[in-house]
Amino acid sequence: MDLDKIKKAIIDMDDGAVKTLVETALKEKISAQEILQNSLIAGMKEVGRLFSEQVYFVPEVLLASEAFYIGFNIISPLIKPQQGKSKAKVVMCVIEGDIHDIGKNIVKVMIEAAGYEVIDLGRNVAVKRIVDAVEKEKPDVLAMSSLMTTTMMSMTEVIKELDKMGLRKNLKIIVGGAPLNQEFCDQIGADGYGCDAQEAVQLIEELIK
Amino acid sequence: MNKILDVIEGKQNYAVFPIVGADHCARLLNLNFSEVANDGRKLAEVLEYGYNLYGYDMVLVFSDPYVEAQAMGCQIEYTPYPTIITAKTDKRFDRIPVIIEATRILKQKLDTPIFVSIKGPFSLAAFLIGIDKFLKILVKDTTAAIEAIDQALEFQKKYLSKLLAIGVNIFLGDPLASASVISPDMFEKFAYPPLRVLIDEIKDKRMIAGIHICGDTIPIIPMLDSLKADILSIEDIRPKTKTIKMGGVSTQTILHGTKAKIRAEAHMALEQAPIILATSCDVPPETNPESIKEMTRNAQ
Numbered sequence A: 001m002d003l004d005k006i007k008k009a010i011i012d013m014d015d016g017a018v019k020t021l022v023e024t025a026l027k028e029k030i031s032a033q034e035i036l037q038n039s040l041i042a043g044m045k046e047v048g049r050l051f052s053e054q055v056y057f058v059p060e061v062l063l064a065s066e067a068f069y070i071g072f073n074i075i076s077p078l079i080k081p082q083q084g085k086s087k088a089k090v091v092m093c094v095i096e097g098d099i100h101d102i103g104k105n106i107v108k109v110m111i112e113a114a115g116y117e118v119i120d121l122g123r124n125v126a127v128k129r130i131v132d133a134v135e136k137e138k139p140d141v142l143a144m145s146s147l148m149t150t151t152m153m154s155m156t157e158v159i160k161e162l163d164k165m166g167l168r169k170n171l172k173i174i175v176g177g178a179p180l181n182q183e184f185c186d187q188i189g190a191d192g193y194g195c196d197a198q199e200a201v202q203l204i205e206e207l208i209k
Numbered sequence B: 001m002n003k004i005l006d007v008i009e010g011k012q013n014y015a016v017f018p019i020v021g022a023d024h025c026a027r028l029l030n031l032n033f034s035e036v037a038n039d040g041r042k043l044a045e046v047l048e049y050g051y052n053l054y055g056y057d058m059v060l061v062f063s064d065p066y067v068e069a070q071a072m073g074c075q076i077e078y079t080p081y082p083t084i085i086t087a088k089t090d091k092r093f094d095r096i097p098v099i100i101e102a103t104r105i106l107k108q109k110l111d112t113p114i115f116v117s118i119k120g121p122f123s124l125a126a127f128l129i130g131i132d133k134f135l136k137i138l139v140k141d142t143t144a145a146i147e148a149i150d151q152a153l154e155f156q157k158k159y160l161s162k163l164l165a166i167g168v169n170i171f172l173g174d175p176l177a178s179a180s181v182i183s184p185d186m187f188e189k190f191a192y193p194p195l196r197v198l199i200d201e202i203k204d205k206r207m208i209a210g211i212h213i214c215g216d217t218i219p220i221i222p223m224l225d226s227l228k229a230d231i232l233s234i235e236d237i238r239p240k241t242k243t244i245k246m247g248g249v250s251t252q253t254i255l256h257g258t259k260a261k262i263r264a265e266a267h268m269a270l271e272q273a274p275i276i277l278a279t280s281c282d283v284p285p286e287t288n289p290e291s292i293k294e295m296t297r298n299a300q
């Protein structure tokens, strides 16, 4: 089977087609890994590109993500542990006081589509919960999102707290959201800033090399 | 005195309104926000306090964006400011009488144009269905989306007629209609038609109609212009518009910027006169009053 068909079904936001096609591909003995890389991830990459070019908007991205997860959930149990070993673990959240999570959710799918394991703490997450999650999960990356000037300051607190507890040695911190910029990132001592979901993925790739 | 109307009618070059809502004013007075949001007299009192303190050119009756959604059954939580937590349920809680009472008091007391902020039916429908689900049905189940929007519009028509009967002006806020979220085609199909109906009703009663949408609005400026509102309050005021623009100082600058930066942004905005100098969205509650005074001073 032509894996481009699955890729196209994702771009077309056709979750029904993704399900049937992935099942057919598996019956034809195409490996789960190959389906993941060459159709599901490839599809989401294209969706990300269409979004940054304003061909797609949030509704299309949400629907394509749904189609992606339909396929992803079918094949993920079949990916052998070492072969499918997540490239890295990412803890994600929207900072306390902030319920804007549309952007975070888009970044999350793109990171997941790039093969990383994501632990999503959700939105409006208190500093302590973030620090606790880092302590418990020992992620390679902490990705924080904030859409409001009033709440972005609590990212500083998270970083200070992590420093204080000595939890930053093997941890890279990336930040994003509309009101942030590189300057703010440097100021609070984060490791990277990304302006969209594609940059988020690139950042992670570079930082954990 | 109505400097806002003068700008619209071309008799003045500029007026000023940093978008100060009840949250900031309540904070200045050390009042618990949920108390203010649930008591018409207190709501009027804090808004009057802000008006007297800063001396800007209008008053906006605005507590939070969820008044209508809550009246229709969405649940909200105070943290300490209201956040929406559920889609429509059977448990309605009606704060519209609170808004009406505050509006009446302010209209009677203050010699300045009073505006009431109400939600665009598109965003209200999104709250009712749940934002993520709503955005998805815009593509997958347009009939359900339009049904929800119609329901929101019917509700808003009734609310609007009560407000217009008091003789006040209206700001329609439609945050989810932003091109940061939906495409211009979706805007045209779903968000535009109900805005058109409400704006026509406001104009019919000869009151001032403003639209407020933040985030990216560049691709929808021609459509916004064709709604024929009197004021367009947007985040990025650089594009040319037929409607009088409102905006200029970013919410980030008003909160964290130096006085020099506030002045610079205000001056840049005033170069685009006729304009209503404003913040790009509502002033964050924590904003230092000196920053708001600095901004206001530049247009007095």
Ligand code: B12
Pocket (backbone or CB within 6 Å): A058, A097, A098, A099, A100, A101, A102, A103, A104, A106, A107, A143, A144, A145, A146, A147, A148, A149, A150, A174, A175, A176, A177, A178, A179, A193, A194, A195, A196, A197, A199, A200, A203, B064, B065, B082, B083, B131, B175, B176, B178, B180, B181, B214, B215, B216, B235, B251, B252, B280, B281, B282, B284
């Ligand atoms: C949609 C929206 C809402 C929706 C949110 C729905 C939801 N579930 O998310 C609703 C209507 C509920 C809402 C409510 C409010 N909002 Co609002 N909202 C917006 C709006 C118009 C668009 C945001 C959006 O979803 N964009 C689309 C997504 C895809 O983009 P994004 O979030 O920026 O994410 C991208 C990048 O930033 C990046 N990214 C994001 N996170 C991360 C993380 C990492 C690690 C990386 C690398 C990258 C990255 O990648 C994403 C994908 O490309 C913005 C306007 C704007 N300029 O952004 C205002 C805006 C964010 N809201 C604002 C405000 C003030 C509010 C309210 C407080 C209003 C009020 N008075 O009650 C409330 C309450 C919010 C709260 N307590 O959290 C202000 C914030 C101002 C400030 N203080 O800084 C804004 C900026 C408007 C403005 N011009 O002032 N809002």
